[in-house]
Amino acid sequence: MSQDISVQQLITNIDNNNLLVVQERNEYDEQEITSAVASHDVVRARECEEMSGEDDITSWMPHEGMQFPSEKEAHEFYNEYARRVGFSIRTESSKRSTSYGPVDRKYYVCYKAGKKRPYVPKYKPSCDRPVRVGCKARMSLHFKNGVWIIIHFVDEHNHELFSSPNKIRKLRSHNKEHLLQETRELMDQYKLAGCGPSKIARLLNVTG
DSSP states (O other): OHHHHHHHHHHHHHHHHHHHHHHHHHHHHHHHHHHHHHTTOHHHHHHHHHHHTOOOHHHHOOOTTOEESSHHHHHHHHHHHHHHHTOOEEEEEEEESSTTSOEEEEEEEETTOSBOOOOOOSSOOSSOOOOOBOOOOEEEEEEETTEEEEEEEEOOOSSOOOOOHHHHTTSGGGOGGGGOHHHHHHHHHHHHTTOOHHHHHHHHHHHO
């Protein structure tokens, strides 16, 4: 009987120790992810999450007052957040404080922001066009004192968000195909050949 109790105590101690190690590991991973997110290192943050198996969307949520060393990093950060939540982003406009000065304000919106008149194509498109439904989600940036600062952030959507990774990666800001050098060169060749935008899109779908 005493031997059974001893074995049970040993098992309990081992379980407690393992639990402590797991808790410490999870806490360490969370700190690593938070640190990478705070420094806007998207690649390192992804690597930390792959190791820990955690994906805390709230850690990626932009907020007013957040600063970035460059406009590109601000865009990548917001785009990564959009990918995790399930939508795509686009640039709404850029502004200058003076007529010939550098751009010091950038406005990013959800891909469904604004409204468009109904479009009736002459042919059946290979994929559905994103319908703009007046979504208010957006992020506004202002360049001041050498950094880009979020001055306005809205995270309210009036449409369904995607949860399927396959659908999310097809959204424009997450689909890297349109950024490939070969694709751009092919588009230039079609343009020189006299093809219009719609025909170029069809040709790219066929060749892709």
